[in-house]
Amino acid sequence: MDAHRLPQMWRTRWQAWWDARTPRRDHQVLTQRNLYILPSKAGWGFGVVFLVLLLASINEQVNLGYALSFLLAGAAGAALYQTHGNLHGVQMRLGSVRSVHAGEAVQLPITLINGHRQRGRYGLQITAGHKAPEGTLTGPGSPRDAELPPGGETSVTLEVATAQRGWLNLPPLLIETRYPLGVFRAWAYWRPESRVLVWPALDLQAPTLPASGQSSDAGQHTHHIRRLDAQAVDLREYRRGDPLSAVAWRKSSVSMAAGGMPVSREWPQGKSTDLLLDFDHTPGLQGLDAEHRLSRLASWLLEAEQQASGQGPLYGLRLPGVTLEAGRGPQHLRHCLDQLATWQRTP
Numbered sequence: 001m002d003a004h005r006l007p008q009m010w011r012t013r014w015q016a017w018w019d020a021r022t023p024r025r026d027h028q029v030l031t032q033r034n035l036y037i038l039p040s041k042a043g044w045g046f047g048v049v050f051l052v053l054l055l056a057s058i059n060e061q062v063n064l065g066y067a068l069s070f071l072l073a074g075a076a077g078a079a080l081y082q083t084h085g086n087l088h089g090v091q092m093r094l095g096s097v098r099s100v101h102a103g104e105a106v107q108l109p110i111t112l113i114n115g116h117r118q119r120g121r122y123g124l125q126i127t128a129g130h131k132a133p134e135g136t137l138t139g140p141g142s143p144r145d146a147e148l149p150p151g152g153e154t155s156v157t158l159e160v161a162t163a164q165r166g167w168l169n170l171p172p173l174l175i176e177t178r179y180p181l182g183v184f185r186a187w188a189y190w191r192p193e194s195r196v197l198v199w200p201a202l203d204l205q206a207p208t209l210p211a212s213g214q215s216s217d218a219g220q221h222t223h224h225i226r227r228l229d230a231q232a233v234d235l236r237e238y239r240r241g242d243p244l245s246a247v248a249w250r251k252s253s254v255s256m257a258a259g260g261m262p263v264s265r266e267w268p269q270g271k272s273t274d275l276l277l278d279f280d281h282t283p284g285l286q287g288l289d290a291e292h293r294l295s296r297l298a299s300w301l302l303e304a305e306q307q308a309s310g311q312g313p314l315y316g317l318r319l320p321g322v323t324l325e326a327g328r329g330p331q332h333l334r335h336c337l338d339q340l341a342t343w344q345r346t347p
Contacts, residue, residue: 043183123179
């Protein structure tokens with residue numbers, strides 16, 4: 001076997017062993033299987049002082065030196081037990097993670113639970129994105145301090161930086177403690193199973209949202225604004241995202257009794273046209289690369305939702321291979337942003 005292949009082979013085996021010991025899960029219980037403990041820097045210095053004191057006592061035959069040496073050794077042994085026990089049995093649970101735009105920080109709500117009803121947990125620190133054996137991932141972030149009363153729980157929020165759109169695997173989390181004396185450091189890694197969808201970054205230089213009814217520059221493509229049905233002057237079929245105040249309840253009951261759909265009132269601002277943001281033909285996108293277009297569309301979608309919530313025109317989205325009908329509301333906006341985050345240009 002080639003010599004240069006040996007490091008890669010051992011690295012692969014180490015990675016497989018580490019993944020087996022730390023499977024991805026959203027709820028983690030700290031046990032002796034996933035807890036590690038070693039002397040801290042202060043602990044190594046403590047050990048050197050202990051050895052010097054013990055050797056001096058043996059050489060000079062000083063009984064008080066023996067007593068002090070054994071007292072320090074006993075204190076270190078008790079600290080070893082308490083430091084490990086300060087983390088043993090702690091439960092960590094990941095809350096709901098919300099999507100953000102690239103460049104913003106993902107908020108990770110973590111709940112720490114103390115299952116021991118008589119012993120508190122003190123001096124805990126939890127960090128997101130710490131350097132794990134598989135390599136440095138996103139971070140590391142700022143550590144968060146936490147303390148748990150007996151049988152209680154607490155919540156901390158960690159931040160994970162994002163750089164690009166798409167699905168993001170959450171980085172490993174590190175929880176550690178040096179309580180009570182600081183001579184030992186106990187720690188554990190936790191790899192959450194959940195992923196978070198990162199939307200395209202917002203374009204801070206985006207121009208004003210194109211007006212409804214505007215067509216493409218080339219004039220050879222279909223209009224990117226879809227006109228409303230001419231028969232729906234005052235009332236139209238209910239669309240997902242319509243506010244409850246726009247539903248004509250009396251007319252809807254008659255329509256549904258006849259086997260039809262609920263109907264909504266058509267606002268004066270929406271009688272002319274709906275806004276369709278087209279990846280290829282909307283003015284203001286020509287000359288931009290794909291990622292910049294997605295960023296500008298993300299900014300326009302937020303502006304379009306703000307206008308639609310104020311009884312403005314509905315808005316839709318068209319990407320190569322994907323078309324979303326016009327609508328309004330938080331669910332419709334999220335659906336459009338999700339399409340921007342996961343869209344890939346096919347050859």
